[in-house]
Amino acid sequence: xxxxxxxxxxxxxxxxxxxxxxxxxxxxxxxxxxxxxxxxxxxxxxxxxxxxxxxxxxxxxxxxxxxxxxxxxxxxxxxxxxxxxxxxxxxxxxxxxxxxxxxxxxxxxxxxxxxxxxxxxxxxxxxxxxxxxxxxxxxxxxxxxxxxxxxxxxxxxxxxxxxxxxxxxxxxxxxxxxxxxxxxxxxxxxxxxxxxxxxxxxxxxxxxxxxxxxxxxxxxxxxxxxxxxxxxxxxxxxxxxxxxxxxxxxxxxxxxxxxxxxxxxxxxxxxxxxxxx
Ligand code: IPE
Ligand code: IPE
Ligand code: MG
Numbered sequence: 001x002x003x004x005x006x007x008x009x010x011x012x013x014x015x016x017x018x019x020x021x022x023x024x025x026x027x028x029x030x031x032x033x034x035x036x037x038x039x040x041x042x043x044x045x046x047x048x049x050x051x052x053x054x055x056x057x058x059x060x061x062x063x064x065x066x067x068x069x070x071x072x073x074x075x076x077x078x079x080x081x082x083x084x085x086x087x088x089x090x091x092x093x094x095x096x097x098x099x100x101x102x103x104x105x106x107x108x109x110x111x112x113x114x115x116x117x118x119x120x121x122x123x124x125x126x127x128x129x130x131x132x133x134x135x136x137x138x139x140x141x142x143x144x145x146x147x148x149x150x151x152x153x154x155x156x157x158x159x160x161x162x163x164x165x166x167x168x169x170x171x172x173x174x175x176x177x178x179x180x181x182x183x184x185x186x187x188x189x190x191x192x193x194x195x196x197x198x199x200x201x202x203x204x205x206x207x208x209x210x211x212x213x214x215x216x217x218x219x220x221x222x223x224x225x226x227x228x229x230x231x232x233x234x235x236x237x238x239x240x241x242x243x244x245x246x247x248x249x250x251x252x253x254x255x256x257x258x259x260x261x262x263x264x265x266x267x268x269x270x271x272x273x274x275x276x277x
Pocket of ligand 2: 052096098225
């Protein structure tokens with residue numbers, strides 16, 4: 001899978017990491033020894049966000065329960081985090097449970113939350129340079145899960161390698177609505193003038209003001225929609241939709257997504273850059 005970049009300006013900057021801070025372990029290698037591609041630093045996404053879809057279909061295709069699909073999905077999360085560390089990604093955000101997922105049967109909701117609880121308890125990234133963050137609301141979330149999430153946030157907050165944001169009981173419209181309410185309180189209390197609220201002001205009042213824009217939004221499981229995921233941050237994201245169901249994902253799929261991203265031309269509304277003459 002190693003892809004050595006050739007062009008001028010691309011020789012020096014491979015982002016893949018061969019060493020990790022002494023205080024942390026290196027992630028376990030890919031079972032077949034695959035190595036990450038070298039992506040020129042200027043072409044690496046800063047922030048990859050993933051809609052991990054297809055657990056149910058994966059299970060159905062094998063005659064298993066949906067619960068088994070969610071359990072298998074946890075292994076793919078670990079794999080993806082290991083791949084993110086190896087390729088030198090800074091921000092990985094995973095859509096784990098949406099505010100809409102409460103519409104599922106209580107039994108399935110419990111199965112998903114059981115997997116979340118088990119992974120947070122097992123704490124597989126304990127020895128890795130991974131800062132864990134939680135994006136979402138408390139609401140109906142069992143308090144032992146929100147307590148575990150807060151504990152993981154607290155104990156990993158000094159880590160500077162990969163920021164892994166778990167979106168749990170997360171909804172994009174909920175995020176925007178809560179931010180608007182926050183701004184309204186600021187206006188009411190005289191800290192802001194409604195006529196002068198800028199995009200920067202809005203961004204500063206988001207639940208995670210330091211979360212960078214999403215560069216690459218990847219959804220597995222064949223659906224081509226964003227399902228209320230990070231509407232503010234993904235406004236200019238490159239989109240990548242793939243067919244594999246989430247439990248079939250290994251780190252090479254993340255590397256492939258990043259490699260394809262590295263070849264995209266982004267404009268952000270400007271005139272496309274022309275070849276210098
Ligand atoms: C994604 O897999 C996991 C969650 C939404 C929690 P699904 O459970 O949506 O799987 P499909 O889309 O039904 O196959
Ligand atoms: C999106 O997947 C939510 C998560 C992956 C957590 P869904 O399977 O819930 O999305 P829809 O319902 O197909 O849009
Ligand atoms: Mg789904």
